[in-house]
Amino acid sequence: MEDVLTKRLFVKGNEAVAMAAIEAGCRYYFGYPITPQSDIPEYLSRELPHLNGEFIQAESEVASINMLLGASATGVRAMTSSSSPGISLKQEGISYMAGSELPGVIVNVSRSGPGLGGIDASQSDYFQAVKGGGHGGYHIVVLAPASVQEMYDLTMLAFDLADIYRMPVMVLADSVVGQMKEPLVPNSRPATDLPAKEWAVRGKGDGEQRVVKSLFLGDGELEAHNWKLHDKYQDLKARECRWEAFQTDDADLLVAAFGSTARIAKTAIMMAREEGLKVGLLRPITLFPFPEQTFLDVTARTKKVLVIELNTGQMVEDVRLAVARDAEVGFYGRPPGAGSLPTPEELLEQIKKNY
Amino acid sequence: MRYDLFIAGFGGQGALLAGNLLSYAAIIEGKNVSFFPSYGVEKRGGAAMCTVVIADGDVGSPVIGNPSVTIILNQTSLDKFGAKVKPGGVCIVNTSLVNLEAFERSDIEIIRVPMNDIAMELGDARMVNMVAVGVYAAKTGAVSLATLEEALKSALPERNHKFIPSNMKAIKAGTEFAARKSS
Numbered sequence A: 001m002e003d004v005l006t007k008r009l010f011v012k013g014n015e016a017v018a019m020a021a022i023e024a025g026c027r028y029y030f031g032y033p034i035t036p037q038s039d040i041p042e043y044l045s046r047e048l049p050h051l052n053g054e055f056i057q058a059e060s061e062v063a064s065i066n067m068l069l070g071a072s073a074t075g076v077r078a079m080t081s082s083s084s085p086g087i088s089l090k091q092e093g094i095s096y097m098a099g100s101e102l103p104g105v106i107v108n109v110s111r112s113g114p115g116l117g118g119i120d121a122s123q124s125d126y127f128q129a130v131k132g133g134g135h136g137g138y139h140i141v142v143l144a145p146a147s148v149q150e151m152y153d154l155t156m157l158a159f160d161l162a163d164i165y166r167m168p169v170m171v172l173a174d175s176v177v178g179q180m181k182e183p184l185v186p187n188s189r190p191a192t193d194l195p196a197k198e199w200a201v202r203g204k205g206d207g208e209q210r211v212v213k214s215l216f217l218g219d220g221e222l223e224a225h226n227w228k229l230h231d232k233y234q235d236l237k238a239r240e241c242r243w244e245a246f247q248t249d250d251a252d253l254l255v256a257a258f259g260s261t262a263r264i265a266k267t268a269i270m271m272a273r274e275e276g277l278k279v280g281l282l283r284p285i286t287l288f289p290f291p292e293q294t295f296l297d298v299t300a301r302t303k304k305v306l307v308i309e310l311n312t313g314q315m316v317e318d319v320r321l322a323v324a325r326d327a328e329v330g331f332y333g334r335p336p337g338a339g340s341l342p343t344p345e346e347l348l349e350q351i352k353k354n355y
Numbered sequence B: 001m002r003y004d005l006f007i008a009g010f011g012g013q014g015a016l017l018a019g020n021l022l023s024y025a026a027i028i029e030g031k032n033v034s035f036f037p038s039y040g041v042e043k044r045g046g047a048a049m050c051t052v053v054i055a056d057g058d059v060g061s062p063v064i065g066n067p068s069v070t071i072i073l074n075q076t077s078l079d080k081f082g083a084k085v086k087p088g089g090v091c092i093v094n095t096s097l098v099n100l101e102a103f104e105r106s107d108i109e110i111i112r113v114p115m116n117d118i119a120m121e122l123g124d125a126r127m128v129n130m131v132a133v134g135v136y137a138a139k140t141g142a143v144s145l146a147t148l149e150e151a152l153k154s155a156l157p158e159r160n161h162k163f164i165p166s167n168m169k170a171i172k173a174g175t176e177f178a179a180r181k182s183s
Helices: A002-007 A013-023 A039-051 A061-073 A084-089 A091-099 A126-130 A148-165 A175-179 A221-239 A259-274 A292-298 A315-322 A344-354 B015-028 B075-084 B115-121 B125-140 B145-155 B158-182
Strands: A009-012 A028-031 A054-057 A078-082 A104-110 A141-143 A168-174 A181-184 A243-246 A253-256 A279-284 A286-288 A304-309 A328-333 B002-010 B032-039 B047-055 B069-072 B090-094 B109-113
Touching (some): A009 A013, A009 B015, A013 A104, A013 A168, A028 A061, A084 A091, A084 A104, A104 A148, A126 A286, A148 A181, A168 A259, A175 B032, A253 A344, A292 A315, A304 A344, B002 B015, B002 B125, B015 B032, B015 B047, B069 B075, B069 B125, B090 B125, B109 B125, B115 B158
Parallel strands (some): A141 A168, A253 A304, B002 B069, B069 B090, B090 B109
Antiparallel strands (some): A141 A286, B032 B047
């Protein structure tokens, strides 16, 4: 029986993120405490010193993102994490990392509402994450885990995608997946052929000078740089879209939801199926790149779509752009109220309304 | 099979430990499980709740609006969550602390368990949650007694492993109480 438990641990989502970062070879973490993500720095502050790593609780979020930028420029794997208001403070640094083509993993265990908001689970940071929260028209890869296992697996993937595409990658979670405990199989790091970091700065040496920067003043240099970034985003759209399709083949109504909301929606769909309603779920796992083609393909057959979010309507805009022209897209969402999450029963009612 | 359970009480009654224990037992039995806690900012005395979903397949939602089984450890929890028990569902109530007179639900099965009294008889008032776990396991068959004993090793920190026998005694007292009730 001991054996079963060593293969399947029982951990919090936030702990799974920290464990995955270590397994992925991340030895440098910079952050500043904020609820509901503090289990991540807590875990890493305990473990990284034993692994010859560095854990730094910076003086602010702004400092910690710039430490991430600096560490990443030397070619090491590094991470920061925070929650919504803290992530806002990091946006300038994320923009500089995107402009400088630096990898790096940023975890947002998001809070609700603008400003200081609340600590309830919410999906109100979708726009900020997906549309480029900072200036300059860049994108970052955004991964949306819906389980503790995915908190682990997608954090691991985040490091690989960051290195392959030389760009920041965000894991966008909330307090449901951050605080809940589920079985976890701590997979070992997948063998991936990663490009050598021939761009990484290495101090004064004899070799060719290497410069990491986001300032391009030469004639036509910045335009060329931006086209290069644009091409990278197109490559991502072509190659890296990930999603979960659940009972979509015969669906008359397609529910689209991401993260923890998709989990609640899935149970609502099972309940609807028991009542004979043909409902399926399409859950984007990559929010950028958004699985546009999949939405187009599925809505070639299923003409009714219901987008469910824990906000007042953000991902629904991307769904509307992606679906077949004659598909009808409905929306149900709300900001969390007084700590209450939508229940499967509540979503079932919406499914029936839109069926 | 799929079991969803909501446990509610005040901080210190062990609602979260009970949920954790059942989750570890489910994992040992090779099942899938999600444990979703929610609690007040107070260390003791505030509200403490958790939802546990055990399934052979996909767990789905970690939160449930109308749980099939609810364990109510104190009066506030009954007042707040008693109406949410699924019609046809089961409500396991700690009658040592909960007055059921004003509770009018004829569409659910109410199992009245004087949990504090049973725990006190065993010599340890802290075993309320374990009595509840025992009643739940006997009533639903979601997990077995043998795996609960094994799971205690994971749910309790090592320094508290010496309490495993007394916890098991309380769990068994719960299962025996449930057996007497249904016979």
